[in-house]
Amino acid sequence: MTEPAKRRRGPGRPRQDEAEEGPGTQELIRLAARSEFAARGYDKTSVRGVAKAAGVDPALVHHYFGSKDDLFAAAVEASLEPALVIPDLLGADPDGIGERLARYFLGVWEDPLTRTPLLAVLRSALTHEAAAAVLRRLVLRRLLERVAADLDVPDPTFRAELAASHMVGIAVLRYVVQVEPLASADPEAIIRLVAPTLQRYLTEE
Template identity: 75%
Template structure:
C-alpha cells in the first residue's frame, strides 16, 4: 500500500503553521516594519529584519505584504490613513472653500503629533536617499490622496494641481521637520496653517 503524496503547496503562500503564527500576526509585522524603517531607514531595513523584530518567519512577511516596497507602502498607509483622510479633506459638498485649510491643518497636525512624526521622518528621509522609497511616496501621496481630492473637486488639470499642492506640503515638511530651517522650524503651527492654506486652496480650486 502506498502512502498518499502530500498536497502541493500554493506558490507564494507560507506553510499553514506560519500563516497562523498567533493572533494579530499581520499587525505585529506592520508595527515592526514601521519601527525598523524609522530606526534604520529604507536601505538598511530588510524583510528578514522586519520578520525577526515581529518574531515571525520571513515567508509570513512576504505572504502578507509581498516585497519590501509593498511593506513600506503599507507602513506609509498606516501612518496617513488615506481612507479617512480623503473625505476629511473634501468635507461637505458645499464647503470646497475650506479644502485648503483642512488639508494644511491635517498635514501640519500629523507632523506635530509625536506618535506619527517619527514614522513620517523615516518615510521622508528614505525618500530623499532612495528612489524606490521616493517612488512609493510619490505614488501614495499623489495617486491615493491628492489626485483623488482634485478629481472629486472636478477642476481642470487635476493632476497638475495635486502635484503643486504636494510640492508645497513636501517642501514645508523637509524644511521644518527634516533639516529644521529657522524661523520655519520653530514657527507656531497655527501660523503656518494660516499662511499656507490660501495657497493650497488656490492650487486645488482656483
C-alpha cells in the same frame, strides 16, 4: 523594540494555522515594517529584521508581503495612514478646504508619533530610487487621485500635487532642516498664510 518571543516559530514555511491567523498577524508585520523602516532607514531594513521585530518567521513575512520593496510599500502605506482621511477633509464645505488641509497637515507633523514614520518615508524616497518609485507608483498616486476626483478645477491631480509640494517643503524646512523662524513659528501663523494658497490651488480656476 522588544520582541514578543512567544510568537516566534522555528525556521521554514509557516504552518497552515499560522498563515491563517489573518489580519492580526498581517497588521503586526505591517506595523513592525513601519517601525523598522522608520528607525533604520530603507538600506538597513531587511525582511528578516522585520520578521524578528514582529516576532514571526521570515517566511510568513514573504508569504504576506513578498519582497523588501513590497514590504516598504506596506510600511509607507501605514506611515501615510493619516493622509487617508484627506479626501474626507476636502469633501465638506469647499470654502474651508485650504484651512482644514493646512491645519490637518501641521497637526500630523507636529505629533512625533506620526512625524517619525513620515520623515523616514521622505528620507528613504530622497536617497533610494526604489523607495521613490514605491512612493510615486503606489501610494502618492492613489492618494492624489482620490483627492483629485473631488476637485472641480482644471488639471485636478496637478493642482493636488502643487498643494502637496508646498506642504512637503514646509515639512523639510520646519522639521528636518529646522530653519528659524519657521521651525519655531506658531502653527496658526503658518496656517494663516498657507491656507489661502491651498484654497486657490484646489478650488480656483
